[in-house]
Amino acid sequence: MFEKIERVPGDAILGLIEAFKKDTNPQKVDLGVGVYKDAQGNTPVMRAVKEAEALLLKNETTKTYIGSHGAPAYGEVILPMVLGEGSPVLEAKRASATQSPGGTGALRLAADFIAHQLPGKDIWVSDPTWPNHLGIFPAAGLTLHKYPYVDADNRLDFDGMLAALKQIPEGDVVLLHACCHNPTGFDLSRDQWQQVLEVVRERGLLPLIDFAYQGFGEGLDEDAYGVRLMAENLDEVIITSSCSKNFGIYCERTGCLIMVAKNEEQMENVRSQIAIVARENYSNPPAHGGAIVSEILHSAELAATWREELTEMRGRINTLRRDFVEALKPYGLDQKYACVAEQRGMFSYTGLTAEQVDRLRDEFGIYMVRSGRANVAGFSHENLPYLAKAIAAVN
Numbered sequence: 333m334f335e336k337i338e339r340v341p342g343d344a345i346l347g348l349i350e351a352f353k354k355d356t357n358p359q360k361v362d363l364g365v366g367v368y369k370d371a372q373g374n375t376p377v378m379r380a381v382k383e384a385e386a387l388l389l390k391n392e393t394t395k396t397y398i399g400s401h402g403a404p405a406y407g408e409v410i411l412p413m414v415l416g417e418g419s420p421v422l423e424a425k426r427a428s429a430t431q432s433p434g435g436t437g438a439l440r441l442a443a444d445f446i447a448h449q450l451p452g453k454d455i456w457v458s459d460p461t462w463p464n465h466l467g468i469f470p471a472a473g474l475t476l477h478k479y480p481y482v483d484a485d486n487r488l489d490f491d492g493m494l495a496a497l498k499q500i501p502e503g504d505v506v507l508l509h510a511c512c513h514n515p516t517g518f519d520l521s522r523d524q525w526q527q528v529l530e531v532v533r534e535r536g537l538l539p540l541i542d543f544a545y546q547g548f549g550e551g552l553d554e555d556a557y558g559v560r561l562m563a564e565n566l567d568e569v570i571i572t573s574s575c576s577k578n579f580g581i582y583c584e585r586t587g588c589l590i591m592v593a594k595n596e597e598q599m600e601n602v603r604s605q606i607a608i609v610a611r612e613n614y615s616n617p618p619a620h621g622g623a624i625v626s627e628i629l630h631s632a633e634l635a636a637t638w639r640e641e642l643t644e645m646r647g648r649i650n651t652l653r654r655d656f657v658e659a660l661k662p663y664g665l666d667q668k669y670a671c672v673a674e675q676r677g678m679f680s681y682t683g684l685t686a687e688q689v690d691r692l693r694d695e696f697g698i699y700m701v702r703s704g705r706a707n708v709a710g711f712s713h714e715n716l717p718y719l720a721k722a723i724a725a726v727n
């Protein structure tokens with residue numbers, strides 16, 4: 333039977349890891365997959381994580397199953413991190429946390445829940461969005477549509493987005509990026525979030541907010557503005573949170589599906605369904621990443637170290653954004669790429685075309701997604717002059 337199976341190209345983002353490894357150019361630069369890099373180009377284990385792991389190793393007494401919702405101690409710290417300490421949503425016991433294998437796992441749980449429990453509801457995603465969104469929802473059987481997000485001049489097209497949201501059939505699901513929009517780096521202002529809230533309320537839409545980069549934009553609380561606005565003002569919201577980036581525990585697959593319902597009773601009903609979805613997908617989530625996060629956030633000292641490290645990472649990325657634009661000044665390209673300094677998070681939609689991206693790879697060993705998305709964390713003060721020269725050469 334297998335003789336009929338066709339080979340398909342691998343994932344465009346993950347494929348860059350292999351391609352980069354194979355490149356022998358000593359000046360090669362990796363701006364591909366979204367992982368944080370320090371000045372040496374390494375993705376280090378955070379100090380708080382190392383300390384938490386040492387404690388876990390010493391104190392761990394069992395490796396028994398942690399249940400389909402994951403460890404309660406993990407949910408206990410993720411809910412206030414996402415929804416805010418003292419959130420009225422938490423006071424009202426309207427939110428449920430389910431530990432998931434990464435943010436991707438949370439997205440798939442959400443997709444399966446929608447497919448099974450809200451039949452006939454389609455999902456709307458920004459154009460562009462994280463390419464895996466385009467796979468996850470249809471894989472669960474949902475019909476996916478797009479709303480505009482970026483205009484032809486590589487700027488946030490908020491008017492286009494809002495106009496499209498106003499046309500979405502009542503009750504459909506709209507996927508929003510909480511912050512650090514992947515792939516563009518263009519985020520909504522507070523006033524724009526308010527306008528989106530009004531449309532979502534008017535049309536009775538169900539927001540699904542992908543929150544994979546909390547702490548990488550403006551700050552842990554600042555980045556949660558839209559999430560908290562929606563959760564506090566709407567009866568029903570779905571949030572998919574990830575600890576991959578802000579704790580740097582990518583390979584530990586640590587995410588959370590947060591379901592916000594109208595009241596505690598409805599939340600418990602929804603929660604019971606989520607447990608089934610998790611059970612049918614993978615039974616129990618992996619424990620280690622969640623244990624690291626709860627160890628850190630339950631300790632004032634480790635939490636302070638972690639916040640400091642996260643602030644450092646965010647600061648470094650924002651400095652590199654400005655320095656990238658500066659480096660392009662001698663080539664007269666600073667205005668053209670000024671958006672890089674304005675965007676937030678790990679990614680920038682640079683405006684480079686697929687052909688330019690191909691030339692950067694083939695002629696200079698510079699790797700990024702063909703959409704022109706660059707992982708800004710891959711910039712360094714050492715490689716910026718080389719990058720600027722290469723970009724000038726393909727312009």
Ligand code: LMR
Nearest residue numbers: 345364365366367462514
């Ligand atoms: C990215 O967009 O590069 C990251 O979210 C990693 C991934 O899984 O694609």
